[in-house]
Amino acid sequence: MDIFKALREDHDKQRDLLKQLVSTSGDTKKRQQLFKNLRTALETHADAEERYFYKPLIDSDKTQEKARHGIAEHHEIDELITELDQTDFSSPAWLRIAKNLKERVEHHLDEEEHQVFQIAGKVLSTSQKESLSKAYQDHMNTK
Template identity: 35%
Template sequence: MAQDIFERLKQDHDKHRELIDAIKQTSGDSDDRKSLFTQFKTDAMAHAAAEEETLYVAMMADTEIRQDAQHSVKEHAELGMLFVEIDEMDMGSSAWLNKFNKLAEEYTHHIDEEEEEKFPKAREELGEDKAVALTAEFEQRKPEEIQRVKDKADVPEIKKAIEEEEGA
């Protein structure tokens, strides 16, 4: 049987958990920390965007699971802001480590919640055929989103949102 979107997304989540653990083993402004954080940020942000454009679009169209998708999209925005803030900090500072630990905790909570609550409900609601079809869409979108992250295409909008939140 073909892989469904939920299995595919969990593969990324497992990779992200490994990257978080690896980053926590680094110290200071090291090349390892820079490389691992860049990998994590790039893949996690691209994953979130591709997930929104495939799975969450399908979930938004279904009134039974629309709120789950809206909740997750909101969390993606909050995580995106943390990534941008951390990216601009001195990696060797305790402030960077504190902010990274906050991101790691919130990100892990988010993906655990998706896997334990949102995905089972969405799998049941969307059905197997749709779940398998969404995998192909995700695989097509993700490389495009990786390039957008590398190009920092969304950073101006994220910075604007951060400024608006701070001014509120």
């Protein structure tokens, strides 16, 4: 498996969790559990992605700007997660922030898959794509 397939699999899980989360209402166990699962998935993914995808891309002039942009988007997503964490689950503002989070994450995932992956595919060798995937998956499996 190459790094792109590994990342896409996690992206699909994140999209599913986001879709489920914004369909919830009120301060329910389901909303709390979905948010907890999403927060963990996003944080773990961002950490591993920065180490095993963006870090190698920063070393290339062709991909440096895109890698830095992706990392900056991770920080924007972190801020929205923190905002959700500090908002009452039953507040109408919570769902508004959750929908904003969904839009930001989906924008980030789409941009990666349709722009960054194409450029990275030209910069990374086949063996790098495979070794990065293994390191990424090993990291994800230990979290």
